[in-house]
Amino acid sequence: MRGHNTGIMTGALTTVCALLAAAATGCGGVRPGSSDAALTVSATTAIIADLVERVGGDRVDVTSIVPRHGDPHSYEPSPGDAARVTKADVVFSNGLLLEEPGIMKMVHNNAPRDAPKIEFAERLEQYGGTVMKLEEDLGLDVLWLGWAVEGQVRGDGSQVRTTATELEGPGELRVYLTDTLGRPKVYVDSADGLDAKDSFTLPPEAHTHVNWAFSRPGTYRLTVEGRTETLDGKRERFGSGTFTFTVGDAAEAPGGATVLDAGHADVALNAETGKVYVRADEDGSGRRTRHPAQDVVLNVPDRAKESVPVEKPYAFLGEPGADLWVLPQAVIGKHVHGDMDPHVWEDVANAEAYVRRIEAELTKADPAGRTTYEKNTAAFLKTLGALDQEVARKLATIPGENRELITTHDAFGYLAKAYGMQVAGFVVPVPNREPSAAEVEELGNTIREKQVPSVFLEPNLAARADVLKRVARDQGVKVCTIYGDSFDDKVHDYVSMMRHNANELAKCLGRDA
Structure with missing residues:
Protein backbone atom coordinates (compact mmCIF):
# COMPACT_ATOMS: atom_id res chain seq x y z
CA MET A 1 0.00 0.00 0.00
CA ARG A 2 1.35 3.46 -0.82
CA GLY A 3 1.85 6.14 1.83
CA HIS A 4 -1.05 8.61 2.27
CA ASN A 5 0.42 11.95 3.20
CA THR A 6 -2.11 14.31 2.25
CA GLY A 7 -24.11 6.48 -27.58
CA ILE A 8 -23.17 9.52 -31.21
CA MET A 9 -24.97 12.54 -32.46
CA THR A 10 -25.00 13.31 -36.16
CA GLY A 11 -23.68 16.56 -37.57
CA ALA A 12 -27.18 17.66 -38.54
CA LEU A 13 -28.54 17.17 -35.02
CA THR A 14 -25.66 18.96 -33.36
CA THR A 15 -26.07 21.92 -35.72
CA VAL A 16 -29.71 22.16 -34.71
CA CYS A 17 -28.75 21.77 -31.06
CA ALA A 18 -26.42 24.73 -31.25
CA LEU A 19 -29.33 26.98 -32.19
CA LEU A 20 -31.48 26.01 -29.20
CA ALA A 21 -31.89 28.27 -26.22
CA ALA A 22 -29.57 27.69 -23.31
CA ALA A 23 -32.58 27.11 -21.11
CA ALA A 24 -33.55 23.96 -23.01
CA THR A 25 -34.21 21.00 -20.76
CA GLY A 26 -32.93 17.46 -20.94
CA CYS A 27 -29.94 17.11 -18.65
CA GLY A 28 -29.53 16.74 -14.91
CA GLY A 29 -27.03 19.49 -14.16
CA VAL A 30 -25.22 19.86 -10.87
CA ARG A 31 -27.00 23.07 -9.88
CA PRO A 32 -29.01 25.92 -11.45
CA GLY A 33 -27.15 28.58 -13.39
CA SER A 34 -25.76 31.59 -11.54
CA SER A 35 -26.38 34.91 -13.30
CA ASP A 36 -23.37 36.64 -11.70
CA ALA A 37 -20.83 33.86 -12.34
CA ALA A 38 -17.60 34.90 -14.04
CA LEU A 39 -17.32 31.61 -15.96
CA THR A 40 -19.80 29.19 -17.46
CA VAL A 41 -18.35 25.68 -17.28
CA SER A 42 -19.50 22.37 -18.79
CA ALA A 43 -18.24 19.12 -17.29
CA THR A 44 -18.86 15.73 -18.82
CA THR A 45 -19.68 13.95 -15.54
CA ALA A 46 -21.23 14.87 -12.21
CA ILE A 47 -18.04 13.83 -10.40
CA ILE A 48 -15.95 16.29 -12.43
CA ALA A 49 -18.62 18.99 -12.07
CA ASP A 50 -18.54 18.60 -8.29
CA LEU A 51 -14.75 19.05 -8.20
CA VAL A 52 -15.00 22.12 -10.46
CA GLU A 53 -17.68 23.63 -8.24
CA ARG A 54 -15.57 23.14 -5.12
CA VAL A 55 -12.67 25.04 -6.72
CA GLY A 56 -14.73 27.66 -8.55
CA GLY A 57 -17.27 28.48 -5.87
CA ASP A 58 -19.61 31.32 -6.80
CA ARG A 59 -17.39 32.43 -9.67
CA VAL A 60 -18.39 29.46 -11.81
CA ASP A 61 -21.72 28.24 -13.14
CA VAL A 62 -21.06 24.53 -13.76
CA THR A 63 -23.35 21.88 -15.21
CA SER A 64 -22.77 18.20 -15.93
CA ILE A 65 -23.55 16.75 -19.36
CA VAL A 66 -24.13 13.27 -17.94
CA PRO A 67 -26.81 13.40 -15.21
CA ARG A 68 -25.70 12.34 -11.76
CA HIS A 69 -27.57 9.01 -12.16
CA GLY A 70 -26.17 8.47 -15.66
CA ASP A 71 -23.51 6.15 -17.04
CA PRO A 72 -20.77 8.10 -18.90
CA HIS A 73 -19.97 4.97 -20.93
CA SER A 74 -23.40 4.94 -22.56
CA TYR A 75 -25.15 8.31 -22.06
CA GLU A 76 -26.30 9.92 -25.29
CA PRO A 77 -26.36 13.73 -25.11
CA SER A 78 -29.59 15.65 -25.63
CA PRO A 79 -30.28 18.86 -27.55
CA GLY A 80 -30.39 20.64 -24.19
CA ASP A 81 -26.88 19.42 -23.41
CA ALA A 82 -25.62 20.77 -26.71
CA ALA A 83 -27.32 24.11 -26.14
CA ARG A 84 -25.62 24.52 -22.77
CA VAL A 85 -22.22 23.61 -24.20
CA THR A 86 -22.53 26.47 -26.72
CA LYS A 87 -22.37 28.87 -23.73
CA ALA A 88 -19.34 27.28 -22.07
CA ASP A 89 -16.19 29.29 -21.38
CA VAL A 90 -14.37 26.07 -20.40
CA VAL A 91 -15.20 22.38 -20.90
CA PHE A 92 -13.74 19.70 -18.61
CA SER A 93 -13.75 15.99 -19.49
CA ASN A 94 -12.05 12.94 -18.05
CA GLY A 95 -10.52 11.48 -21.20
CA LEU A 96 -9.08 7.98 -21.66
CA LEU A 97 -12.34 7.20 -23.50
CA LEU A 98 -14.39 7.20 -20.29
CA GLU A 99 -17.08 9.25 -22.00
CA GLU A 100 -19.34 7.78 -24.66
CA PRO A 101 -17.87 8.96 -28.01
CA GLY A 102 -21.04 10.87 -28.85
CA ILE A 103 -20.50 13.10 -25.82
CA MET A 104 -17.08 14.21 -27.02
CA LYS A 105 -18.29 14.64 -30.59
CA MET A 106 -21.10 16.86 -29.32
CA VAL A 107 -18.61 18.91 -27.29
CA HIS A 108 -16.30 19.45 -30.27
CA ASN A 109 -19.21 20.35 -32.56
CA ASN A 110 -20.92 22.78 -30.17
CA ALA A 111 -18.46 24.34 -27.73
CA PRO A 112 -17.13 27.77 -28.75
CA ARG A 113 -13.96 27.42 -30.78
CA ASP A 114 -11.94 29.50 -28.33
CA ALA A 115 -13.22 27.68 -25.22
CA PRO A 116 -10.49 25.48 -23.67
CA LYS A 117 -11.44 21.79 -23.79
CA ILE A 118 -9.54 20.10 -20.97
CA GLU A 119 -9.08 16.33 -20.73
CA PHE A 120 -7.68 15.60 -17.28
CA ALA A 121 -5.97 12.34 -18.23
CA GLU A 122 -3.80 14.01 -20.86
CA ARG A 123 -1.52 15.66 -18.29
CA LEU A 124 -2.51 14.03 -15.01
CA GLU A 125 1.06 13.15 -14.07
CA GLN A 126 2.09 16.81 -14.31
CA TYR A 127 -0.33 17.59 -11.51
CA GLY A 128 0.70 14.70 -9.27
CA GLY A 129 -1.61 11.95 -10.53
CA THR A 130 -0.99 8.46 -11.91
CA VAL A 131 -2.56 6.49 -14.75
CA MET A 132 -2.44 2.70 -15.11
CA LYS A 133 -3.35 0.02 -17.63
CA LEU A 134 -6.85 -1.38 -17.74
CA GLU A 135 -6.74 -5.10 -17.05
CA GLU A 136 -9.60 -7.16 -18.42
CA ASP A 137 -9.64 -10.90 -17.78
CA LEU A 138 -12.97 -12.61 -17.38
CA GLY A 139 -11.75 -16.17 -17.88
CA LEU A 140 -14.58 -17.06 -20.26
CA ASP A 141 -14.65 -20.55 -21.72
CA VAL A 142 -15.36 -19.14 -25.20
CA LEU A 143 -13.70 -16.38 -27.20
CA PRO A 328 -20.81 -12.75 -25.55
CA GLN A 329 -19.88 -9.15 -24.87
CA ALA A 330 -19.23 -10.46 -21.36
CA VAL A 331 -19.38 -7.22 -19.35
CA ILE A 332 -22.35 -5.15 -18.42
CA GLY A 333 -23.37 -2.23 -20.56
CA LYS A 334 -21.83 -0.19 -23.33
CA HIS A 335 -18.14 0.23 -22.63
CA VAL A 336 -15.96 1.90 -25.26
CA HIS A 337 -12.45 2.30 -23.89
CA GLY A 338 -8.75 2.29 -24.64
CA ASP A 339 -5.81 0.52 -23.01
CA MET A 340 -5.59 2.78 -19.97
CA ASP A 341 -8.03 2.65 -17.05
CA PRO A 342 -10.09 5.88 -17.03
CA HIS A 343 -11.57 5.53 -13.51
CA VAL A 344 -8.73 7.58 -12.06
CA TRP A 345 -10.63 9.38 -9.28
CA GLU A 346 -11.12 6.19 -7.23
CA ASP A 347 -7.67 7.01 -5.79
CA VAL A 348 -8.12 10.22 -3.78
CA ALA A 349 -4.58 11.29 -4.67
CA ASN A 350 -5.69 11.46 -8.30
CA ALA A 351 -8.68 13.62 -7.36
CA GLU A 352 -6.14 16.02 -5.86
CA ALA A 353 -4.42 16.13 -9.26
CA TYR A 354 -7.76 16.96 -10.90
CA VAL A 355 -8.24 19.82 -8.45
CA ARG A 356 -4.79 21.31 -9.13
CA ARG A 357 -5.51 21.20 -12.88
CA ILE A 358 -8.93 22.79 -12.36
CA GLU A 359 -7.35 25.65 -10.40
CA ALA A 360 -4.81 26.25 -13.16
CA GLU A 361 -7.38 26.23 -15.96
CA LEU A 362 -9.95 28.40 -14.17
CA THR A 363 -7.25 30.93 -13.30
CA LYS A 364 -6.11 30.99 -16.92
CA ALA A 365 -9.67 31.60 -18.13
CA ASP A 366 -10.52 34.09 -15.34
CA PRO A 367 -7.37 35.80 -13.98
CA ALA A 368 -9.47 38.11 -11.80
CA GLY A 369 -10.60 35.10 -9.83
CA ARG A 370 -7.11 33.88 -8.94
CA THR A 371 -7.40 34.65 -5.22
CA THR A 372 -10.75 32.86 -4.96
CA TYR A 373 -9.50 29.81 -6.82
CA GLU A 374 -6.29 29.61 -4.78
CA LYS A 375 -8.21 29.89 -1.50
CA ASN A 376 -10.83 27.30 -2.48
CA THR A 377 -8.21 24.92 -3.84
CA ALA A 378 -6.10 25.09 -0.70
CA ALA A 379 -9.13 24.37 1.48
CA PHE A 380 -10.35 21.53 -0.71
CA LEU A 381 -6.91 19.92 -0.99
CA LYS A 382 -6.80 19.91 2.82
CA THR A 383 -10.19 18.17 2.83
CA LEU A 384 -9.02 15.63 0.24
CA GLY A 385 -5.81 14.96 2.15
CA ALA A 386 -7.83 14.15 5.24
CA LEU A 387 -10.21 12.04 3.13
CA ASP A 388 -7.26 10.08 1.68
CA GLN A 389 -6.06 9.30 5.20
CA GLU A 390 -9.57 8.39 6.31
CA VAL A 391 -10.08 5.99 3.39
CA ALA A 392 -6.68 4.41 4.03
CA ARG A 393 -7.40 3.93 7.75
CA LYS A 394 -10.84 2.46 7.09
CA LEU A 395 -9.62 -0.01 4.49
CA ALA A 396 -6.61 -0.97 6.61
CA THR A 397 -9.05 -2.53 9.08
CA ILE A 398 -10.09 -5.18 6.53
CA PRO A 399 -8.34 -8.52 7.19
CA GLY A 400 -5.92 -9.62 4.49
CA GLU A 401 -8.01 -12.66 3.57
CA ASN A 402 -11.02 -10.42 2.87
CA ARG A 403 -9.33 -7.80 0.70
CA GLU A 404 -10.97 -9.09 -2.50
CA LEU A 405 -13.43 -7.09 -4.60
CA ILE A 406 -16.14 -8.65 -6.76
CA THR A 407 -18.14 -5.89 -8.45
CA THR A 408 -20.49 -5.31 -11.37
CA HIS A 409 -18.07 -3.16 -13.36
CA ASP A 410 -14.31 -2.89 -13.77
CA ALA A 411 -14.02 0.56 -12.20
CA PHE A 412 -12.03 -0.04 -9.03
CA GLY A 413 -8.48 -0.85 -10.09
CA TYR A 414 -7.18 2.48 -8.78
CA LEU A 415 -8.92 2.05 -5.44
CA ALA A 416 -7.51 -1.44 -5.12
CA LYS A 417 -3.96 -0.40 -5.98
CA ALA A 418 -3.95 2.69 -3.78
CA TYR A 419 -5.43 1.08 -0.68
CA GLY A 420 -4.13 -2.47 -0.73
CA MET A 421 -7.13 -4.30 -2.18
CA GLN A 422 -7.41 -6.88 -4.98
CA VAL A 423 -9.97 -6.96 -7.80
CA ALA A 424 -11.05 -10.60 -7.71
CA GLY A 425 -13.64 -10.27 -10.44
CA PHE A 426 -16.11 -8.01 -12.14
CA VAL A 427 -17.91 -10.82 -13.89
CA VAL A 428 -21.61 -10.30 -14.29
CA PRO A 429 -24.04 -12.31 -16.38
CA VAL A 430 -23.92 -11.53 -20.09
CA PRO A 431 -26.33 -8.59 -20.24
CA ASN A 432 -28.52 -9.86 -23.08
CA ARG A 433 -29.74 -13.07 -21.49
CA GLU A 434 -30.05 -15.22 -18.43
CA PRO A 435 -26.73 -16.94 -17.75
CA SER A 436 -26.28 -20.63 -18.21
CA ALA A 437 -26.18 -22.97 -15.24
CA ALA A 438 -22.42 -23.32 -15.82
CA GLU A 439 -21.90 -19.54 -15.64
CA VAL A 440 -23.92 -19.27 -12.45
CA GLU A 441 -21.89 -22.13 -11.00
CA GLU A 442 -18.61 -20.48 -12.07
CA LEU A 443 -19.56 -17.19 -10.41
CA GLY A 444 -20.54 -19.08 -7.27
CA ASN A 445 -17.23 -20.92 -7.35
CA THR A 446 -15.34 -17.62 -7.60
CA ILE A 447 -17.17 -16.23 -4.59
CA ARG A 448 -16.63 -19.47 -2.65
CA GLU A 449 -12.95 -19.88 -3.60
CA LYS A 450 -12.14 -16.28 -2.71
CA GLN A 451 -14.18 -16.69 0.49
CA VAL A 452 -15.42 -13.12 0.22
CA PRO A 453 -18.08 -12.12 2.73
CA SER A 454 -19.69 -9.59 0.34
CA VAL A 455 -20.03 -8.57 -3.30
CA PHE A 456 -20.60 -4.99 -4.45
CA LEU A 457 -23.15 -3.45 -6.80
CA GLU A 458 -23.06 0.05 -8.27
CA PRO A 459 -26.43 1.79 -7.89
CA ASN A 460 -26.71 2.73 -11.57
CA LEU A 461 -26.01 -0.89 -12.63
CA ALA A 462 -27.99 -2.71 -9.95
CA ALA A 463 -30.98 -3.25 -12.26
CA ARG A 464 -28.83 -5.54 -14.44
CA ALA A 465 -27.26 -7.55 -11.63
CA ASP A 466 -30.11 -9.78 -10.50
CA VAL A 467 -28.11 -12.96 -10.95
CA LEU A 468 -25.14 -11.62 -8.99
CA LYS A 469 -27.59 -10.91 -6.16
CA ARG A 470 -29.06 -14.41 -6.43
CA VAL A 471 -25.67 -16.13 -6.49
CA ALA A 472 -24.52 -14.06 -3.54
CA ARG A 473 -27.62 -15.10 -1.61
CA ASP A 474 -27.08 -18.74 -2.52
CA GLN A 475 -23.48 -18.51 -1.30
CA GLY A 476 -24.54 -16.78 1.90
CA VAL A 477 -22.67 -13.53 1.25
CA LYS A 478 -23.91 -9.95 1.52
CA VAL A 479 -24.71 -7.61 -1.36
CA CYS A 480 -23.35 -4.13 -0.65
CA THR A 481 -23.20 -0.82 -2.55
CA ILE A 482 -20.17 0.87 -4.10
CA TYR A 483 -20.02 3.98 -6.30
CA GLY A 484 -17.96 4.02 -9.47
CA ASP A 485 -18.87 6.43 -12.29
CA SER A 486 -22.03 8.07 -10.96
CA PHE A 487 -23.84 9.57 -8.00
CA ASP A 488 -27.46 9.03 -6.98
CA ASP A 489 -30.06 10.65 -4.70
CA LYS A 490 -28.23 9.51 -1.58
CA VAL A 491 -24.68 10.38 -2.59
CA HIS A 492 -24.12 13.41 -4.79
CA ASP A 493 -20.62 14.71 -4.13
CA TYR A 494 -17.12 13.22 -4.43
CA VAL A 495 -16.16 13.35 -0.73
CA SER A 496 -19.39 11.62 0.30
CA MET A 497 -18.90 9.02 -2.43
CA MET A 498 -15.40 8.04 -1.33
CA ARG A 499 -16.38 8.12 2.34
CA HIS A 500 -19.32 5.83 1.58
CA ASN A 501 -17.10 3.45 -0.40
CA ALA A 502 -14.56 3.23 2.42
CA ASN A 503 -17.22 2.72 5.09
CA GLU A 504 -19.13 0.15 3.03
CA LEU A 505 -16.00 -1.83 2.16
CA ALA A 506 -14.86 -1.83 5.79
CA LYS A 507 -18.29 -2.87 7.02
CA CYS A 508 -18.93 -5.54 4.37
CA LEU A 509 -15.42 -7.02 4.27
CA GLY A 510 -14.36 -6.42 7.87
CA ARG A 511 -13.86 -8.99 10.62
CA ASP A 512 -17.51 -8.84 11.65
CA ALA A 513 -18.87 -9.18 8.10
Missing part, protein backbone atom coordinates in the same frame (compact mmCIF):
# COMPACT_ATOMS: atom_id res chain seq x y z
CA TRP A 144 -14.41 -12.82 -26.04
CA LEU A 145 -14.36 -10.93 -29.34
CA GLY A 146 -14.71 -7.16 -29.59
CA TRP A 147 -14.02 -4.47 -32.18
CA ALA A 148 -11.01 -2.16 -32.08
CA VAL A 149 -9.54 0.79 -33.95
CA GLU A 150 -5.81 1.41 -33.98
CA GLY A 151 -3.90 4.36 -35.43
CA GLN A 152 -4.69 8.05 -35.26
CA VAL A 153 -7.16 10.12 -37.28
CA ARG A 154 -6.57 13.82 -37.81
CA GLY A 155 -8.85 16.17 -35.89
CA ASP A 156 -10.38 16.07 -32.41
CA GLY A 157 -13.60 14.10 -32.44
CA SER A 158 -12.79 12.34 -35.72
CA GLN A 159 -13.58 8.64 -35.92
CA VAL A 160 -13.39 5.38 -37.85
CA ARG A 161 -16.47 3.74 -39.36
CA THR A 162 -16.51 -0.05 -39.70
CA THR A 163 -18.99 -1.49 -42.21
CA ALA A 164 -19.92 -5.12 -42.86
CA THR A 165 -20.10 -5.46 -46.65
CA GLU A 166 -20.48 -9.19 -47.36
CA LEU A 167 -21.34 -12.43 -45.53
CA GLU A 168 -21.04 -16.01 -46.77
CA GLY A 169 -22.43 -18.77 -44.59
CA PRO A 170 -25.29 -21.13 -43.76
CA GLY A 171 -27.23 -18.70 -41.58
CA GLU A 172 -27.54 -15.14 -40.32
CA LEU A 173 -25.09 -13.08 -38.30
CA ARG A 174 -26.07 -10.34 -35.89
CA VAL A 175 -23.55 -8.17 -34.09
CA TYR A 176 -25.06 -6.09 -31.30
CA LEU A 177 -24.35 -4.44 -27.99
CA THR A 178 -26.53 -4.46 -24.90
CA ASP A 179 -26.53 -1.26 -22.86
CA THR A 180 -26.64 -0.84 -19.09
CA LEU A 181 -30.42 -1.15 -18.99
CA GLY A 182 -30.48 -4.28 -21.13
CA ARG A 183 -31.50 -2.65 -24.40
CA PRO A 184 -29.83 -4.11 -27.50
CA LYS A 185 -28.39 -1.89 -30.21
CA VAL A 186 -27.81 -3.73 -33.49
CA TYR A 187 -24.65 -2.93 -35.44
CA VAL A 188 -24.79 -5.69 -38.07
CA ASP A 189 -27.80 -7.79 -39.16
CA SER A 190 -27.42 -9.92 -42.28
CA ALA A 191 -31.09 -11.01 -42.34
CA ASP A 192 -32.10 -8.19 -44.67
CA GLY A 193 -28.81 -8.01 -46.58
CA LEU A 194 -25.76 -5.93 -45.75
CA ASP A 195 -25.60 -2.26 -46.65
CA ALA A 196 -24.46 1.08 -45.21
CA LYS A 197 -26.64 0.70 -42.11
CA ASP A 198 -24.60 -2.35 -41.02
CA SER A 199 -21.90 -0.15 -39.57
CA PHE A 200 -20.80 1.75 -36.49
CA THR A 201 -18.12 4.22 -35.45
CA LEU A 202 -15.34 4.24 -32.87
CA PRO A 203 -12.83 6.93 -31.96
CA PRO A 204 -9.14 6.29 -32.65
CA GLU A 205 -7.35 3.82 -30.35
CA ALA A 206 -10.68 2.58 -28.96
CA HIS A 207 -12.09 -0.84 -28.17
CA THR A 208 -15.68 -1.93 -27.55
CA HIS A 209 -17.44 -5.10 -26.45
CA VAL A 210 -20.16 -6.71 -28.58
CA ASN A 211 -22.18 -9.90 -28.90
CA TRP A 212 -21.77 -12.05 -32.02
CA ALA A 213 -24.82 -14.26 -32.70
CA PHE A 214 -24.97 -16.93 -35.44
CA SER A 215 -28.26 -18.62 -36.32
CA ARG A 216 -26.88 -21.92 -37.69
CA PRO A 217 -23.70 -24.01 -37.39
CA GLY A 218 -21.17 -24.03 -40.20
CA THR A 219 -18.46 -21.83 -41.68
CA TYR A 220 -19.01 -18.09 -42.15
CA ARG A 221 -16.88 -15.49 -43.91
CA LEU A 222 -17.49 -11.86 -43.01
CA THR A 223 -15.96 -9.00 -45.00
CA VAL A 224 -15.60 -5.60 -43.35
CA GLU A 225 -14.13 -2.33 -44.50
CA GLY A 226 -13.01 0.79 -42.69
CA ARG A 227 -13.13 4.48 -43.48
CA THR A 228 -12.11 7.61 -41.61
CA GLU A 229 -14.61 10.36 -40.91
CA THR A 230 -13.03 13.70 -40.00
CA LEU A 231 -14.66 16.76 -38.47
CA ASP A 232 -14.22 18.74 -41.69
CA GLY A 233 -16.54 16.30 -43.46
CA LYS A 234 -14.00 14.18 -45.32
CA ARG A 235 -14.65 10.44 -45.74
CA GLU A 236 -11.84 8.14 -46.84
CA ARG A 237 -11.90 4.35 -47.21
CA PHE A 238 -8.64 2.80 -46.01
CA GLY A 239 -8.85 -1.00 -46.02
CA SER A 240 -10.92 -4.19 -45.90
CA GLY A 241 -10.55 -7.81 -44.81
CA THR A 242 -12.46 -11.08 -44.63
CA PHE A 243 -12.71 -13.02 -41.36
CA THR A 244 -13.57 -16.72 -41.03
CA PHE A 245 -15.78 -18.10 -38.25
CA THR A 246 -16.32 -21.79 -37.56
CA VAL A 247 -19.61 -22.21 -35.72
CA GLY A 248 -20.41 -25.48 -33.93
CA ASP A 249 -18.08 -28.36 -33.15
CA ALA A 250 -18.58 -30.00 -36.56
CA ALA A 251 -17.25 -27.01 -38.50
CA GLU A 252 -13.58 -27.52 -39.44
CA ALA A 253 -10.95 -24.82 -39.73
CA PRO A 254 -8.85 -24.59 -42.92
CA GLY A 255 -5.46 -26.24 -42.65
CA GLY A 256 -2.64 -24.02 -41.43
CA ALA A 257 -4.89 -21.35 -39.93
CA THR A 258 -4.44 -19.98 -36.42
CA VAL A 259 -7.58 -20.87 -34.44
CA LEU A 260 -8.74 -18.57 -31.64
CA ASP A 261 -11.35 -20.15 -29.36
CA ALA A 262 -10.78 -18.52 -25.95
CA GLY A 263 -9.31 -15.43 -24.35
CA HIS A 264 -9.75 -11.84 -25.45
CA ALA A 265 -9.42 -10.68 -29.08
CA ASP A 266 -10.68 -7.90 -31.34
CA VAL A 267 -11.50 -7.50 -35.00
CA ALA A 268 -9.21 -4.53 -35.56
CA LEU A 269 -8.83 -1.85 -38.22
CA ASN A 270 -5.75 0.35 -38.41
CA ALA A 271 -6.51 3.81 -39.77
CA GLU A 272 -2.83 4.63 -40.36
CA THR A 273 -1.61 1.44 -42.09
CA GLY A 274 -4.90 0.47 -43.74
CA LYS A 275 -4.55 -3.07 -42.42
CA VAL A 276 -7.42 -5.18 -41.07
CA TYR A 277 -6.57 -8.02 -38.67
CA VAL A 278 -7.38 -9.82 -35.43
CA ARG A 279 -5.67 -8.44 -32.34
CA ALA A 280 -5.36 -11.09 -29.61
CA ASP A 281 -4.18 -10.77 -25.99
CA GLU A 282 -1.62 -13.38 -24.98
CA ASP A 283 -2.32 -15.22 -21.73
CA GLY A 284 -0.53 -13.69 -18.78
CA SER A 285 2.11 -11.75 -20.73
CA GLY A 286 0.15 -8.59 -21.43
CA ARG A 287 1.43 -8.69 -25.01
CA ARG A 288 -0.73 -8.64 -28.12
CA THR A 289 -0.37 -10.56 -31.34
CA ARG A 290 -1.83 -9.40 -34.63
CA HIS A 291 -3.05 -11.96 -37.15
CA PRO A 292 -3.86 -11.00 -40.77
CA ALA A 293 -7.53 -11.63 -41.48
CA GLN A 294 -6.82 -14.41 -43.98
CA ASP A 295 -4.60 -16.33 -41.54
CA VAL A 296 -6.93 -16.68 -38.56
CA VAL A 297 -10.13 -18.57 -37.72
CA LEU A 298 -12.49 -17.45 -34.96
CA ASN A 299 -14.13 -20.48 -33.36
CA VAL A 300 -17.65 -20.49 -31.91
CA PRO A 301 -18.03 -23.97 -30.33
CA ASP A 302 -21.20 -25.76 -29.32
CA ARG A 303 -20.60 -24.74 -25.70
CA ALA A 304 -21.50 -21.21 -26.92
CA LYS A 305 -24.93 -22.48 -27.98
CA GLU A 306 -27.83 -20.57 -26.43
CA SER A 307 -31.53 -19.91 -27.10
CA VAL A 308 -33.08 -16.74 -28.46
CA PRO A 309 -34.41 -14.78 -25.45
CA VAL A 310 -38.16 -14.42 -25.09
CA GLU A 311 -37.97 -10.68 -24.38
CA LYS A 312 -39.41 -8.57 -27.20
CA PRO A 313 -36.32 -6.36 -27.74
CA TYR A 314 -34.44 -9.51 -28.86
CA ALA A 315 -36.96 -10.52 -31.55
CA PHE A 316 -34.42 -9.50 -34.21
CA LEU A 317 -32.42 -12.62 -33.25
CA GLY A 318 -35.17 -15.00 -34.39
CA GLU A 319 -38.01 -16.99 -32.84
CA PRO A 320 -37.89 -17.21 -29.03
CA GLY A 321 -36.25 -20.44 -27.98
CA ALA A 322 -34.52 -21.03 -31.32
CA ASP A 323 -30.88 -22.13 -31.28
CA LEU A 324 -28.25 -19.42 -31.32
CA TRP A 325 -24.45 -19.60 -31.12
CA VAL A 326 -23.19 -16.54 -29.22
CA LEU A 327 -19.81 -15.02 -28.46
